[in-house]
Amino acid sequence: MNNISLFITGPVIALALAAGIAAVKADPVDDTLTIDGKEMISRAKAPEGHPFDEVMSGWLFRTAETRALEADTFVNPGMLEVEEGGAIWNTVEGTAGKSCASCHGDAAESMKDVGANYPKWDSDSGRPINIELQINKCREKNMGAEPYAFDKGGQKALTAYVKHQSLGTPVSIDLGQGEMQNWWDRGKELYYTRTGQLNLSCASCHEANMGKMIRADHLSQGQINGFPTYRLKQGKLISVHNRFRGCIRDTRAEMPKAFSDELMALEVYVTWRGTGLSVETPAVRQ
Ligand code: HEC
Ligand code: HEC
Numbered sequence: 326m327n328n329i330s331l332f333i334t335g336p337v338i339a340l341a342l343a344a345g346i347a348a349v350k351a352d353p354v355d356d357t358l359t360i361d362g363k364e365m366i367s368r369a370k371a372p373e374g375h376p377f378d379e380v381m382s383g384w385l386f387r388t389a390e391t392r393a394l395e396a397d398t399f400v401n402p403g404m405l406e407v408e409e410g411g412a413i414w415n416t417v418e419g420t421a422g423k424s425c426a427s428c429h430g431d432a433a434e435s436m437k438d439v440g441a442n443y444p445k446w447d448s449d450s451g452r453p454i455n456i457e458l459q460i461n462k463c464r465e466k467n468m469g470a471e472p473y474a475f476d477k478g479g480q481k482a483l484t485a486y487v488k489h490q491s492l493g494t495p496v497s498i499d500l501g502q503g504e505m506q507n508w509w510d511r512g513k514e515l516y517y518t519r520t521g522q523l524n525l526s527c528a529s530c531h532e533a534n535m536g537k538m539i540r541a542d543h544l545s546q547g548q549i550n551g552f553p554t555y556r557l558k559q560g561k562l563i564s565v566h567n568r569f570r571g572c573i574r575d576t577r578a579e580m581p582k583a584f585s586d587e588l589m590a591l592e593v594y595v596t597w598r599g600t601g602l603s604v605e606t607p608a609v610r611q
Pocket of ligand 2: 335338339340342382383384386516525526527529530531542543545546547548549551554568569572575576591595608610
């Protein structure tokens with residue numbers, strides 16, 4: 326049992342918390358994340374109405390080895406996929422004979438800071454969209470190309486490439502657009518709803534038990550400023566909705582589909598919970 330559970334830490338944490346097993350409290354590190362000489366904001370004063378006084382990047386909760394991998398883009402393994410995204414950016418696809426670059430030119434200029442302000446309200450679909458869905462929108466509408474299926478094709482690499490152009494920029498979303506506030510409300514409700522056989526909510530772990538060590542895992546605030554993140558365990562980039570689904574699976578609840586209303590509402594709300602933190606894409610996590 327012990328040997329097996331070492332490899333399935335998520336479910337183990339869920340079981341431990343559901344069973345009320347005491348966990349050790351451990352402070353996040355008092356350290357500054359500097360990526361290629363550029364200082365990141367990994368602690369920020371929380372926006373009004375936030376359950377915490379201070380919002381903290383997940384980077385502060387990781388081991389020294391994992392933290393070091395993120396601080397240098399030459400050793401960050403996620404950068405390979407970001408580079409792949411750069412190649413896709415310049416590749417012509419679809420019936421219109423265009424690449425992303427045909428319209429948007431140099432991403433370092435046209436996409437600078439764009440990723441820090443998503444999700445945004447999309448009046449065409451009447452719902453919030455994230456970078457993944459905006460890319461699909463451009464592929465369909467502007468390129469005559471098929472939208473990417475969830476986590477397929479170049480979706481993660483291209484999303485990471487677009488978000489990386491905001492490295493260091495503080496996360497900030499506009500809840501005044503369209504019906505964003507309603508989606509925020511719905512996301513908040515979902516965040517606090519206990520589900521699954523283990524009867525846990527996002528807040529059970531990332532709020533009530535934030536900062537606790539359960540075996541080798543240090544529970545963070547569950548922020549999404551570093552997504553898509555490179556996970557060492559999986560050896561590849563992991564999208565936000567994949568991460569949400571993984572956490573929901575650990576509570577033994579039914580998982581909503583990627584880009585469903587539920588997960589988009591959660592993304593709006595969880596993004597807001599990280600207001601003021603620098604975009605760290607691609608962050609490195611265990
Ligand atoms: C034919 C021109 C064209 C092509 C090709 C194109 N786009 Fe766009 N893109 C636009 C226009 C116009 C907008 C703004 C209106 C909209 O949302 O459709 C936009 C908006 C965006 C935005 C949102 C910018 C913001 O400030 O919120 C992103 C991100 C984006 N495109 C990424 C891409 C990517 C990645 C590709 C390649 C897969 C791509 N686009 C291909 C025309 C294009
Ligand atoms: C049983 C406990 C548990 C529950 C419930 C849970 N998570 Fe997690 N979550 C974890 C653990 C453990 C990690 C990995 C360590 C960390 O970053 O906290 C994690 C990581 C994350 C991360 C990645 C953070 C980063 O810095 O990359 C996000 C985002 C996240 N969770 C969101 C959620 C959301 C949203 C919910 C509710 C749908 C949720 N979690 C429910 C345990 C949980």
